[in-house]
Amino acid sequence: MPDIDPQIFSISRPSLGGYKAFVHRDMIVETYRSAAGQMVSRGSLHRISINRTAHGKYAYRLGSGAFRKIERPPFTLGFQPAATVLEVDGDAADYISIFQSPALYSGIGGSRFDPEHWDSDALSATTDPTTLQVALSLAFAAEKSGRADLLLMQHLGMALACCVVKLLGAKPEAGDRPLTSDNLRRVIDYIENLLGKSDLSVEELASVAHMSPFHFSREFKRAAGMAPHRFVLERRIERARLYLADGKETLANIAYATGFSSQAHFSSVFRRLIGATPKEYQRSVRL
Numbered sequence: 001m002p003d004i005d006p007q008i009f010s011i012s013r014p015s016l017g018g019y020k021a022f023v024h025r026d027m028i029v030e031t032y033r034s035a036a037g038q039m040v041s042r043g044s045l046h047r048i049s050i051n052r053t054a055h056g057k058y059a060y061r062l063g064s065g066a067f068r069k070i071e072r073p074p075f076t077l078g079f080q081p082a083a084t085v086l087e088v089d090g091d092a093a094d095y096i097s098i099f100q101s102p103a104l105y106s107g108i109g110g111s112r113f114d115p116e117h118w119d120s121d122a123l124s125a126t127t128d129p130t131t132l133q134v135a136l137s138l139a140f141a142a143e144k145s146g147r148a149d150l151l152l153m154q155h156l157g158m159a160l161a162c163c164v165v166k167l168l169g170a171k172p173e174a175g176d177r178p179l180t181s182d183n184l185r186r187v188i189d190y191i192e193n194l195l196g197k198s199d200l201s202v203e204e205l206a207s208v209a210h211m212s213p214f215h216f217s218r219e220f221k222r223a224a225g226m227a228p229h230r231f232v233l234e235r236r237i238e239r240a241r242l243y244l245a246d247g248k249e250t251l252a253n254i255a256y257a258t259g260f261s262s263q264a265h266f267s268s269v270f271r272r273l274i275g276a277t278p279k280e281y282q283r284s285v286r287l
Helices: 102-112 129-143 150-167 181-193 202-209 213-224 228-246 251-257 263-274 278-286
Strands: 009-012 016-023 027-034 037-043 046-051 058-062 076-080 086-090 093-100 124-126
Touching (some): 016 129, 027 150, 046 129, 093 129, 102 150, 102 213, 129 150, 150 202, 150 213, 150 228, 181 202, 181 213, 181 228, 202 213, 228 251, 228 263, 228 278, 251 263, 251 278, 263 278
Antiparallel strands (some): 046 076, 046 093, 058 086, 076 124
């Protein structure tokens, strides 16, 4: 298990098998198989749990309430509000656990999303196909070897938060001001100047436009025709094509100069978007 700061989230639980995780300041994604036993958790992030296999035995207590025995069929979503203690006693099951910032949910659900004061029954729901696919995408990214793409994880995290807000019965509030052409140009210039920065984040781009990350992502897609993550990826590949045509840099240097975490990651993305490997593309340009 990674060294999760107990000031962010404190959790004690049975032994975990096949543990994989993505850990960032405002989001943690875990996949694992939990042995039977008891769990106690509390932290400054909301925790979303989805059991991929059914529980034969499952009892829980949220806050100071009494323990409750319930049915927990596969793909049940449970929501643990930040700063609320959750105690669970159950048998073994496969899990996806996602920890996210309360500010993200407040930005999407607004005053309608107030899980700290909801009845515990309202914090559990059968996962719909869209929510499940987003959660599985986050799990797949966390399970991959190598460094996960931060922008992609943040976009998937925002999508999950939108799904969870809707699934638990709170409609997202309408956005505020649009992204002006001047702000769009400022963000694009910022991206072009920092393409080599591998940890370029949605929050960072949103701050340039003076918007919340969720509203910025929606407005950027409306104005630019694609999500910020996709835009940054395509600009990185275009910059890489210039380097390849010039022929003066190694593939490793090009990968790091355009913000990819490794040459392998660069080559994989390049082939997916261009339809040829970087070496194949370079040879075709020279011919």
